[in-house]
Amino acid sequence: MRIQLPVDGQSQYTDNVRKKWQNSACGPTTAAIILDYLLPHESPKSINQLYKQLRTTRIGLFKYRFIRNLRKIVGPTWSVEGCSLDDALLELREGRPVAIKFDRYFSFHFFLKPTFAYHWVPLIGYEETENDVVLIIHDNGGRNRDSQIREVSFQANRKVLSFVKMSPSSVREQ
Template sequence: MKVQLNVQGISQYNKDISPRYQNSACGPTTVFVILNYHNYQQAKNINDLYKLLGGTKIGLFRWRLIKNLRKLLGPKWNVSRCTLAESLKELEAGRPVAMKFDKHFTFQWLAKPTFNYHWVPLIGYLIQDDELYLILHDNGGRNRESQIRKVRFADNHKVLSFVKIEPK
C-alpha cells in the first residue's frame, strides 16, 4: 500500500530565507510547506514564521511550534501532537504532517536515525514487504532543493514525533 501527497517542498537554504536562520529553519520551512499545501496565505514567508513560531539557533521545540502555531492560526485549525497511527490517517485524508527527528532530546545518543535533529513535512508512506517506510521532503541543503526521500520507520521510530496541522 502506498499513499503520497503532491506537496511542493522548499529548501530551508532558499535564497529568500535569511542566512542567519537557514541552519535552524527546518521547523518554519516544514510549517510553511504544509500551510502552502492547505492554501493558507497569511504567513508571507519563512522568515516571518521563524520569528512567529519562536525559532532558535538550535531549532524549534515541538511544544513551542504547537503553542505558537495555534495562536497564529486560531480556532479554525487543529494543531496537536499525534501518534504514528494518527499521522497515517492524516495522510490518507490528504493532509501532510510535521515530523520531527530528535536524537538528542529523546536521549537516543546511540541511535543512527536518518537525521539527528530535523523537522520535515511527512507527505506519505509505503508498506512494502511488511515494512513501513515514511515518505518526506528533506527541506534541502546548501545549493540543493528539497528532495522526496523514503526512510525506514524501524530505523527511526525511537526519535520521531508528529504534529498534525489540519483545518477544522
C-alpha cells in the same frame, strides 16, 4: 498501499531565508510547506516570518513551541497537536501532510544513527511493507540543493520521531 500527496517542497537554504537562520530553519520551512498546502488561498507566510512567529532558536524549534505558536497562527478553525504514527497515516489518507521531528538529542538516544539527528520535515506520504512503514518526506534541502523527496524507514527511526498534525477543527457555536 502507497499514498503520496502532491506537496511542493522548499529549501531552508534558499536565498530568501536569512543566512544566519538557515541552519535552524527546518521547523519554519516545514510549517511553511504544510500551510501552503493546506491553506493555499491564505496570504503565504515567509520562512523568515514563521521563524519569528514560531519562536525558533538558533538550535532549532522545540515541539511544544511548534504546536503552541502554530495554533496562534492558524486560529481556532484548525487543530494543531502531537499525534501517533497511526494518526499521522490517517491524516495522510485524509489528504493532509504532517510535520515530523527527528530528535536523537532530546529523546535521549544519543548513540542511535537515525536518518537525521535533529530535523523537522514534512511527511507527505507512506507505503506499508511487510515489516515496516516507509515514510515519504521532503528533506528541506541543503546548501545549494533544493528539497528532495526521500523515503525513510519508520522502524529505523521510531525512537527519535514525533509527529504533529494540523487538521480542521469544528468551530464552536457561541
